[in-house]
Amino acid sequence: MIHKIKIVPDNLEINVEDNTDLLTAISKSGLRIRASCGGKGICGKCKVIIKDGKYVTKNTHLLTESEKKRGYVLACQTKVIDNLLVEIPLQYEEVFTPAEKTKRFSERTEEEVFTFCPLVKKIFVKLEKPSLSNTTADFERLVHKLEMSVEIDLDLLYGLEKVLRDANWSVTVTLADYNIYSKIIRIEPGDTTRNNYGIALDIGTTTVAIYLVDLNTGKILDAKVSYNKQIAFGEDVITRMMYAQEENGLDKLNIAIKETINDLIDNVAKEENILLSDIYAIQCAGNTTMTHMFLNIPPHNMRVLKNTLCRRYFNNSKFYLYPHNFV
Incomplete structure (x- = not known):
């Protein structure tokens, strides 16, 4: 059975399967709310208000009696069984800026100290x-x-x-x-030599940053930063490692980081009026946990023993991934 969820004040509507947890449903809408514990119901940060509709939720000491009377629930502990009207209080919504509004880095002013050698x-x-x-x-x-x-x-x-x-x-x-x-x-x-671009990518636990580079000249054309959407599943690497062990957890983390990166690349390409097919190389750096999740490699053993990171290349573009401990 499919249920419709309307989310305010953003006025978003999504359809979800019966018995979907509300945290997953909200994430599906493109919004992110705080969930430091990765949806285990122990941090109490994913509070939302259900204004209308039937639902099933677990009792928790993380909500006051006053909050319960006003319709507050923990999204991760609440199942959708009916059409719902859900309000996300501003203080509980993660500040994820849409890609088209991401911050621009200031232009570099320091003198380059390396010889440009394009990939x-x-x-x-x-x-x-x-x-x-x-x-x-x-x-x-x-x-x-x-x-x-x-x-x-x-x-x-x-x-x-x-x-x-x-x-x-x-x-x-x-x-x-x-x-x-x-x-x-x-x-x-024909002659398409002038259309030769690359992306420098830094995958951080909290934020993801990209630079668009002209591979003919070495000039940085644009740069952007956005929050890593994986924050919805945990604010630190240990919590995300634990979440990756849940059913479909690693896939969700992998999708979240890919969405973050794709949004940034789509936006910077649009602003600079270039084709995505003219991006020929991506160079990536990040801590070992983030790069494992990006490649959809199970990271949880690193909590016990360090692993060496593997590398993968994309079709029609060269993809470079720095080894761990390089950043």
């Missing part, structure tokens, strides 16, 4: 068309023009023939630096 570069090439006197294979023809040793994935190689001919043999090749060799990660028709 990804784009090269425009014009290839000689095949002829009876020049029957070199397409990939060999491309490598010869680039004048370097490169690797390419099979899926890109499959499409190389069509891209080259559709573009009349004038293409932009995007190369990712893998230290001892370069790898082709995209081939586009």
Whole structure:
């Protein structure tokens, strides 16, 4: 059975399944309320007021008799069994600024003290068309023009023939630096070298920050920060580790951090009028617990024994994740 929940004063409406806990329902709406204990009913910070509708809630000493008479409940201890009108008192709502209103960092004024060496570069090439006197294979023809040793994935190689001919043999090749060799990660028709951007990402327990960087010049085009939406499941790493052991807990934490990052990237790309497909590299740093949750790797064993963090790369973009203890 589906129930409708209206949340005020934000005037949001959501539909949830019968017997859903109210904390999860509110989180589904995009709002976040304080829940330091990760929904275990022991911190008393997820207080909301039910103005109308039927519900089931556990009795708790964390609510005064006066609060109970006024309709206060702990969201994490309350089940939805009817359509509800719910009020979230301002003091209990986590201040999550929508992505379109996130704070801008002040522009950097200090002199750069490093040599700019982009993780990804784009090269425009014009290839000689095949002829009876020049029957070199397409990939060999491309490598010869680039004048370097490169690797390419099979899926890109499959499409190389069509891209080259559709573009009349004038293409932009995007190369990712893998230290001892370069790898082709995209081939586009025409000259798109000016559209080459990267993201520097810092995943913190409380906040997440990103910088949008022009990978041709090294210039920081924009920077934004937002609260880490995982706060809804615990304010510190230990609480989140414990929550990750709950059923679907790690998945919820993973979704929350991805939503935070995607909102920031979507917003900064929109403000700078760039395409998401023109972001070719993401470099990420964060404490070990946050990076584990971002990669959907169970982090709870770190409470007992330190683990070494693994790394993963995204399709069509190069993703760098600093090892633990680097931040």
